[in-house]
Amino acid sequence: MGVDARIGAANNIASGSGTVRSDDQLPSHRAIDNGNPAIFRPKWLVLDDINIDLITVATIVAALASTIFLQTRPALSIGAAAAVLLPLRTFFPRPKIPEGLVLITGASSGIGAEFSYIFAEKGHDLILVGRNEEKLAAVKENVESKYGRKAYTIAADLSLAGVAQQLYDHIKGKGFKVEVLVNGAGLGGAGNTLDQPIELTERMTVLNCITLVQLTQLFGRDMIERGRGWMLQITSIGGWLASPYQNLYHATKHYARAFSEALSVELRAHPGIVNTQLMPGPTHTQFITRAHAEELTMMATPLTLEDPRQVAMAGYRGLCKGKRMVFSSWNGAMSALTLQLVPRSVHLTMGALMNTPLRGLKRVQEPEKDQKARGEDL
Ligand SMILES: NC(=O)c1ccc[n+]([C@@H]2O[C@H](COP(=O)([O-])OP(=O)(O)OC[C@H]3O[C@@H](n4cnc5c(N)ncnc54)[C@H](OP(=O)(O)O)[C@@H]3O)[C@@H](O)[C@H]2O)c1
Structure with missing residues (x-):
């Protein structure tokens, strides 16, 4: 829908007609047919990460039930459950280790830069995307001098509508074949939701949600055609928290989390394709200062700050194991999952407390290392 059509819709509401219409609106029967091929075949019987978790739950429930109701000896129940679960969880799923050219968005700093070094170390060539050309060049320099891999940089603002298609066309036009896609670019923002600039809402949503999804669609289709991809x-x-004072940011991460989880189910039909989501907790990168979140309790409590290298490594390992999702720390996993189990009133209060500013009592310092100075400590 173009801008004019949107203005038309707004005028209709304002004039009290109660219907949102524009001249180019399609009748519903045509809209359904309009480029949305609604033919799909769900696949169930695949030994993937999801079904292995399901079997794990069923086995544990069966072991408990047989101990409680059938008076089976606990040692026997535990032994039988372990005999099923240990080999299953140790050896499956085992997709191929990632190979080929890696595209990383948000590669100019933080977690994305660490991914660049990890993939380069594993022998991959890279396409690095971000806005800051100088920082991208520094990561490229490190990748090429330290690991001897080729790195191409593309400066692009991924918070603009339509940019995913442009980036895809540009990369295809250069003849690159992206085998691994890392959607890392992201932007946060702390504060009262209603005070935040409308324009920030749009940019954050496009960057954290729309661009991520569209790049996944565009490069994912190529992967499906080739029968492999990561x-x-x-x-x-x-993405697990309703989060007063980081509301917009965490809402965008809900979107991305739900999208990624559901995509993993759809990709069962394509066994060569792996989709993993990495869920970091508060991590020591410039993200925190950029989001004006450096005084929030959850960020400024030193015990909870994660190291970007370890976060990226957790993601890489998860991808190699074909996990649909990985937390980067036990701490993050426990807080996210525990907060699902408590009543919503407790959840919301905890969420608000975690985002309470410490008003100068404590603040996170931006990481000192810039990528230029990384040469020696990589
Ligand atoms: N740090 C945390 O506490 C934390 C916690 C959970 C999840 N995450 C997520 O982790 C991801 C990486 O963040 P980080 O912690 O590594 O922060 P970071 O150091 O600020 O990295 C963010 C990256 O995204 C890029 N980026 C931001 N806006 C962009 C735009 N409009 N167009 C293109 N690229 C853009 C930045 O590149 P330029 O500066 O060159 O534009 C940078 O490379 C994000 O998705 C973030 O939401 C972070």
């Missing part, structure tokens, strides 16, 4: 979505433990 996708890694960087979401957040914030």
